[in-house]
Amino acid sequence: MDAYLIAIAIITAIYVLLALGLNLQYGLTGIVNFGHVGFFCVGAYTTAILSEHGVPLVVSFPLAAVLAMAFAWPLGLVSIRLREDYFAIVSLGFSEVVRLVATSERWLTNGVQGIAGIPKLFAGWLTGPAQSYAVLGLLVAFNALAILAMLRIVRSPFGRMIEAIRDNEEAVKALGKDPAGFKIQVLVLGAALAGLAGAVYAHYIGYISPEQFLPLITFQIWMAIIMGGVGRISGALVGAGILMLFLEGSRFLRDVMPFISEVSMASVRLGVVGLALILFTMYRPQGLMGDFTRK
Amino acid sequence: MTLAIQGLTKAYGGLHVVNDVRFEVPSGALVGVIGPNGAGKSTLFSLITGFLAADAGDVSFEGRSLGRASPMERARAGMVRTFQVPREFSHLTVRENLLAAAPGQSGERLIDTFFRPGRVKAEEAAIAREAAETIDFLRLAKVADVPAGRLSGGQKKLVELGRALMTGARMILLDEPFAGVNPVLIEELSVRIRELNGRGIGFLIIEHDLAALNKLVSTLHVMDRGVLIASGAPAEVLGNPRVRDAYLGGAAA
Ligand SMILES: Nc1ncnc2c1ncn2[C@@H]1O[C@H](COP(=O)(O)OP(=O)(O)OP(=O)(O)O)[C@@H](O)[C@H]1O
Numbered sequence: 001m002d003a004y005l006i007a008i009a010i011i012t013a014i015y016v017l018l019a020l021g022l023n024l025q026y027g028l029t030g031i032v033n034f035g036h037v038g039f040f041c042v043g044a045y046t047t048a049i050l051s052e053h054g055v056p057l058v059v060s061f062p063l064a065a066v067l068a069m070a071f072a073w074p075l076g077l078v079s080i081r082l083r084e085d086y087f088a089i090v091s092l093g094f095s096e097v098v099r100l101v102a103t104s105e106r107w108l109t110n111g112v113q114g115i116a117g118i119p120k121l122f123a124g125w126l127t128g129p130a131q132s133y134a135v136l137g138l139l140v141a142f143n144a145l146a147i148l149a150m151l152r153i154v155r156s157p158f159g160r161m162i163e164a165i166r167d168n169e170e171a172v173k174a175l176g177k178d179p180a181g182f183k184i185q186v187l188v189l190g191a192a193l194a195g196l197a198g199a200v201y202a203h204y205i206g207y208i209s210p211e212q213f214l215p216l217i218t219f220q221i222w223m224a225i226i227m228g229g230v231g232r233i234s235g236a237l238v239g240a241g242i243l244m245l246f247l248e249g250s251r252f253l254r255d256v257m258p259f260i261s262e263v264s265m266a267s268v269r270l271g272v273v274g275l276a277l278i279l280f281t282m283y284r285p286q287g288l289m290g291d292f293t294r295k
Numbered sequence: 296m297t298l299a300i301q302g303l304t305k306a307y308g309g310l311h312v313v314n315d316v317r318f319e320v321p322s323g324a325l326v327g328v329i330g331p332n333g334a335g336k337s338t339l340f341s342l343i344t345g346f347l348a349a350d351a352g353d354v355s356f357e358g359r360s361l362g363r364a365s366p367m368e369r370a371r372a373g374m375v376r377t378f379q380v381p382r383e384f385s386h387l388t389v390r391e392n393l394l395a396a397a398p399g400q401s402g403e404r405l406i407d408t409f410f411r412p413g414r415v416k417a418e419e420a421a422i423a424r425e426a427a428e429t430i431d432f433l434r435l436a437k438v439a440d441v442p443a444g445r446l447s448g449g450q451k452k453l454v455e456l457g458r459a460l461m462t463g464a465r466m467i468l469l470d471e472p473f474a475g476v477n478p479v480l481i482e483e484l485s486v487r488i489r490e491l492n493g494r495g496i497g498f499l500i501i502e503h504d505l506a507a508l509n510k511l512v513s514t515l516h517v518m519d520r521g522v523l524i525a526s527g528a529p530a531e532v533l534g535n536p537r538v539r540d541a542y543l544g545g546a547a548a
């Protein structure tokens with residue numbers, strides 16, 4: 001496989017990890033999280049800053065997930081009881097606050113210049129293609145673990161309850177069960193996956209700056225799960241794949257449309273993904289892998 | 296006294312939808328609430344079960360004042376309601392709807408799901424037996440594994456009742472349980488409700504099917520425009536001219 005394809009596979013796998021978390025939150029539980037990128041950002045910066053101070057990856061990786069969870073928990077505590085559209089706005093605001101803090105707290109994050117020279121994964125053991133394969137392997141392992149855990153959850157009474165919450169929160173209350181407690185746990189779990197994704201991303205790219213964590217990332221993940229199939233674990237996998245296909249495939253649009261400048265190309269590519277999303281919601285609203293009726 | 300409704304009041308704007316309603320439901324009683332459309336019956340249920348905050352008045356259940364207790368706390372205290380417009384878990388099967396209603400499941404804790412699967416499984420098996428019995432009891436066996444969203448209106452009402460039964464509540468408030476249910480099944484349901492009542496479960500039932508309700512309950516409370524206008528034995532209450540007026544007034548309006 002040539003380097004370009006491996007690189008795409010790695011980025012796709014990072015998107016899958018993000019999409020799994022969002023699908024757990026929205027697809028299974030009905031939490032409208034518009035701030036997913038915030039947890040991704042926290043994970044990336046956590047491991048980057050710790051690595052700068054010589055903390056080994058085996059420590060900084062789990063801490064990236066833990067810190068993302070530590071941000072999600074209070075966010076859930078204060079705002080998960082809001083109506084879902086309000087929570088959507090609060091979560092979007094949260095991710096922007098995270099990005100602004102990363103921009104302005106220069107002593108910690110080096111501001112807009114970002115953090116460069118983040119150690120590569122498996123540096124010192126592997127180089128070149130072998131290293132990329134190892135990163136991909138690690139991501140596959142993370143995704144596999146996440147999927148196994150989610151399958152376990154979906155088939156458990158906990159999973160039944162979060163789907164009940166998605167379907168009718170008032171009825172859950174009428175049965176004496178508190179939807180908020182379940183939703184906070186789900187928010188925290190999804191954040192852990194996003195934090196982990198952020199950690200892999202930081203060490204893979206080697207350089208992070210605030211502008212890599214725009215709300216656009218959140219909405220790309222949303223597009224992925226909508227195109228793949230909301231509430232289905234396979235939907236996250238397939239959706240992330242389609243998203244990459246459009247994002248990367250549209251690169252080659254330049255070959256057929258040479259009159260478009262490099263700068264406008266970014267917008268054109270986004271337009272292509274947007275168009276795909278519109279077509280999907282028109283002709284296959286349940287996503288490629290089917291609706292969220294069954295897991 | 297199991298359930299005491301003490302002057303519950305709720306107004307929207309200037310309109311008193313429920314106005315100083317007070318009555319008591321003795322433990323293990325079967326009591327009906329009737330009244331024309333818009334009388335405030337469902338609102339009363341929401342006030343009793345904490346889904347709406349009362350402007351005035353209180354509810355006490357088994358001797359404990361519920362004050363500002365949340366709907367969850369009230370349900371856990373043993374008082375569970377159903378909804379007039381069914382609120383089924385539409386993507387869950389009928390069986391899963393019932394299973395979800397069972398209280399105190401350790402499998403609803405992530406820790407136990409991952410680290411005590413044996414215990415979760417054993418509990419789940421016990422709940423599954425109970426759910427299967429309830430499904431048979433409600434004649435839902437044919438649709439037990441169909442997503443509840445695909446059921447008919449009457450079947451959804453049965454799912455609501457089934458969930459309430461699964462909670463182990465000692466007092467169940469049913470909001471029009473017979474709406475959309477076929478007459479034969481209404482007869483059967485009445486028999487089963489009486490049977491459950493014999494085991495000590497109290498029922499407070501809103502119902503427009505007066506014929507079916509009268510055969511079931513020992514006491515009727517009549518509401519009109521937010522006010523309790525009559526209470527007593529069904530035959531006596533239905534002979535009351537004020538009650539007749541309320542219904543005819545409603546029909547004429
Ligand atoms: N949120 C609200 N705002 C304003 N008015 C309301 C609100 N909720 C209910 N009402 C009014 O309160 C009155 C009582 O409603 P409620 O649903 O309790 O009646 P009901 O006795 O259950 O009627 P039905 O037999 O038709 O179910 C109605 O006139 C209704 O329009």
Ligand SMILES: [Mg+2]
Nearest residue numbers: 336337338379
């Ligand atoms: Mg009503």
